[in-house]
Amino acid sequence: MTDPGRRPDGHSLLHLPHHDGSATYVPEQAPALGDTVVVFVRVPAVSPVRRVFVRTTPDGEPHFAAARIDRRTDHEVWWRAEVQVRNPVTTYRFLLDEPGGNRWLTALGVVGHDVPDSTDFRLVAYEPPPAWARDAIVYQIFPDRFARSSDATRGAGAELPDWAISCDWARTPVIGRGPETPYQYYGGDLDGITERLDHLDRLGVNTVYLTPFFPARSTHRYDATSFDRVDPLLGGDAALARLADAVHARGWRLLGDITSNHTGDGHEWFVDASSDRHAPERELYYLDDVTGDYESWKGVKTLPKLNWGSTELRRRFTEGPDAVLRRWLLPPYGLDGWRVDVANMTGRRGRDAYTHEVAALLRAAVVGTRPDGLLVAEHGHDHTGDLDRDGWQGTMNYTGFTDPVWSWLRADNSGTGDAGAGAAGVGDLPNFLGVPGGIRRRDAGAVVATMNAFRALVSWRSYVHSWQLLGSHDSARIRTVVGSAAGQEVAVGLLATMPGTPMIFAGDELGLDGVNGEDSRTPMPWHRLESWDEATLGAYRSLLALRAAEPELRYGGLRWAYLDPDTLVFLREAPTGALLVLARRVAGVPVRLPGLPIAGYAPNRYGGAPTLRADGDGVVTLPGDGPTFQVWRLS
Incomplete structure (x- = not known):
C-alpha cells in the first residue's frame, strides 16, 4: 500500500495484492529452525501480475524462488511459494512481475520502488508465546x-x-x-x-x-x-x-x-x-x-x-x-x-x-x-x-x-x-x-x-x-x-x-x-x-x-478495504471465514465497495445496520450514518 494519508478522497484498497503473515497466508505459525514453510499471496484476478517470486535473505544473502499458482477463484489468484527457515528470524518479501515493471510486496504494502529489508515479512523460529495469549x-x-x-x-x-x-x-x-x-x-x-x-x-x-x-x-x-x-x-x-x-x-x-x-x-x-x-x-x-x-x-x-x-x-x-x-x-x-x-x-x-x-x-x-x-x-x-x-x-x-x-x-x-x-x-x-x-x-x-x-x-x-x-x-x-x-x-x-x-x-x-x-x-x-x-x-x-x-477476530489476518478521512473499513479473514468491519467518526456518504468476498448476503453481527447484499455489479453499499461501528459476517 502506498501512503494513503496523502489522498483526501475515499478509495478502495481491495484491488491490491495481499499477504500479512496470518494463518490464511502462512498455515504454519510456529516453524522450527530448518523447516520449509509454505506462504501464499492473494492477487486480484484483474491484476496485471504475471509472475510472483519470493525473495529471502538466508545468512544475509538475497535468494529468489519462483512461486506457482495454487488455485483460482472468480475474483482472485492465489500464488504459493516456499520459504526455508534458515535463521531464527527469516525475512521474506514478494516480487510482483507486471507488464509495466516490477513491484514489491512487503509488510508495508505494495510499492513500485525499492525499500529496505526492514519492512520484510518475518518467520520467527524462537519458541512461540503461550497459546492462551491469543x-x-x-x-x-x-x-x-x-x-x-x-x-x-x-x-x-x-x-x-x-x-x-x-x-x-x-x-x-x-x-x-x-x-x-x-x-x-x-x-x-x-x-x-x-x-x-x-x-x-x-x-x-x-x-x-x-x-x-x-x-x-x-x-x-x-x-x-x-x-x-x-x-x-x-x-x-x-x-x-x-x-x-x-x-x-x-x-x-x-x-x-x-x-x-x-x-x-x-x-x-x-x-x-x-x-x-x-x-x-x-x-x-x-x-x-x-x-x-x-x-x-x-x-x-x-x-x-x-x-x-x-x-x-x-x-x-x-x-x-x-x-x-x-x-x-x-x-x-x-x-x-x-x-x-x-x-x-x-x-x-x-x-x-x-x-x-x-x-x-x-x-x-x-x-x-x-x-x-x-x-x-x-x-x-x-x-x-x-x-x-x-x-x-x-x-x-x-x-x-x-x-x-x-x-x-x-x-x-x-x-x-x-x-x-x-x-x-x-x-x-x-x-x-x-x-x-x-x-x-x-x-x-x-x-x-x-x-x-x-x-x-x-x-x-x-x-x-x-x-x-x-x-x-x-x-x-x-x-x-x-x-x-x-x-x-x-x-x-x-x-x-x-x-x-x-x-x-x-x-x-x-x-x-x-x-x-x-x-x-x-x-x-x-x-x-x-x-x-x-x-x-x-x-x-x-x-x-x-x-x-x-x-x-482472534486468529484472522488484517486487510484494509476502504479509507476516507472519516471512515475505516477492513476485513478480518481466516480459514474459518471473514468479517467486514466499518468504523466512522462522523456521518458521511454511503460507501460503495466492489470486490468483497460476499456470496448472497452478509448478516450484521454488531451495530444494528442492515444485512449487506451485493448489487448486480457485485458492489456492496455500506451505510453513511455516524459515528458508528458495524460488523458483518461475509462467509
Whole structure:
C-alpha cells in the first residue's frame, strides 16, 4: 500500500495484492529452525501480475524462488511459494512481475520502488508465546483504586505509613498533578479485587493484570522496597494467593508487574548498597564511589537504576525458585506471567547495551519456571527493534495503536467536526508520549499509515501478541480523549476487532474520565451505580463477547478495504471465514465497495445496520450514518 494519508478522497484498497503473515497466508505459525514453510499471496484476478517470486535473505544473502499458482477463484489468484527457515528470524518479501515493471510486496504494502529489508515479512523460529495469549482479553487493575474488601482492617484509626495521605473512597478527589499525587491512599486491596471478579466476568475479560503489589513508598508501587513479599496494605502474601486461586478457578490468567529498570530508594538492596561500599548489593546499581551520587530513572532520585552488567543482579532476578521473577510464578501464587515496566530502558545506560540479552534472560526464566508463562514489555515509543529477539513476547502498543486511534477519534473543538459532550478543553490535552503540542486530530489515512509503519517492522506473531489499548494508568482516559459515548464505542470497536490482545484499564467501561495518568487512577464508583454509563458498559460487553465468539477476530489476518478521512473499513479473514468491519467518526456518504468476498448476503453481527447484499455489479453499499461501528459476517 502506498501512503494513503496523502489522498483526501475515499478509495478502495481491495484491488491490491495481499499477504500479512496470518494463518490464511502462512498455515504454519510456529516453524522450527530448518523447516520449509509454505506462504501464499492473494492477487486480484484483474491484476496485471504475471509472475510472483519470493525473495529471502538466508545468512544475509538475497535468494529468489519462483512461486506457482495454487488455485483460482472468480475474483482472485492465489500464488504459493516456499520459504526455508534458515535463521531464527527469516525475512521474506514478494516480487510482483507486471507488464509495466516490477513491484514489491512487503509488510508495508505494495510499492513500485525499492525499500529496505526492514519492512520484510518475518518467520520467527524462537519458541512461540503461550497459546492462551491469543484468546486473552486483559483487564488492568491499579490495586489501591479498584476495591476495598468487606473485611478490610484499615479503618479510621488504622495506622498508615508516614508517606500515606488517607483519602475517602467516595469523597476525596484524585489530585491529577502535585506533590501529594503519589501518596493519596484509598485503601483498595487484593481481597477487594477477589470480591469483584463477577464484574469482570460480566464484562467478558479473562486475564487480570495487576500493577505492582510489592511494598513501596507510594500507591503506584513502582518504587518497590522489596521484591520478596506482597505489601501488607494490600493484604500480604496470603491475599495474593487467595486472588490467584479465585482467578484460576474461573479458568482465567493472572499477570504481575515487575520493575526491571529500577527499584525504590527504600529498597533493601539499595539501602545496603548506599550505606556500605563493600556490600554485595553495591554492584546492582550505578553508584559513584566518590560523590555518592547514582543513576536514576529520568533523574528521579527515588527510583535508582539497576545495573544489568551485574552478574549478581541477574542471579537474583532469575536463578533458583526464590528468584524475583520465578517465585511468584510458583504455588501458592501461580502468576501466569509478567508485564515488564520500563522495558525500553532496562539494560540501557550510556554505552551499556544489555537490553536484548536481559530480555532473553528474563523470558528464559519465566518459561523455564512455567512453559506457558507470558512476558510483555512496556514500551512508550518505537518498540520494533526490541521484539523478535527471543525476549519480550509482545509490547504495550501505544505507538502503533493507541496514539493513532486517539488522533483519529479525538474530540474536535474547532467547530469543523464532531465535538461531543465532555469535549471541552480536549484540544489542550497533553500527548502522553511526550510529543509537544498535545493530541493532534488526523484523518483515517494518517492513522492507517501509522499503524502500518509500526506493524511492518515486526513479525505477525509479535504484532498479535502485543497489547492494543485505548489507555492505561499512565495516560488520559479514552472517554476524555474522544469526548462522547458514541466516540468511545467506535474506539472500543477497534479495540475488540483489530489484531492483537485487547487491554482495558479498569473503569473505562463505566465511562470514567481523566486528563492524565494520575488523574485517571480513579477509584471505582461501586457506591454510585447511578453514575455508570450503562450504554458504554453494554458496548464493552457486546463487543468483547463478539471477539470471544468469532475466531476471525482472534486468529484472522488484517486487510484494509476502504479509507476516507472519516471512515475505516477492513476485513478480518481466516480459514474459518471473514468479517467486514466499518468504523466512522462522523456521518458521511454511503460507501460503495466492489470486490468483497460476499456470496448472497452478509448478516450484521454488531451495530444494528442492515444485512449487506451485493448489487448486480457485485458492489456492496455500506451505510453513511455516524459515528458508528458495524460488523458483518461475509462467509
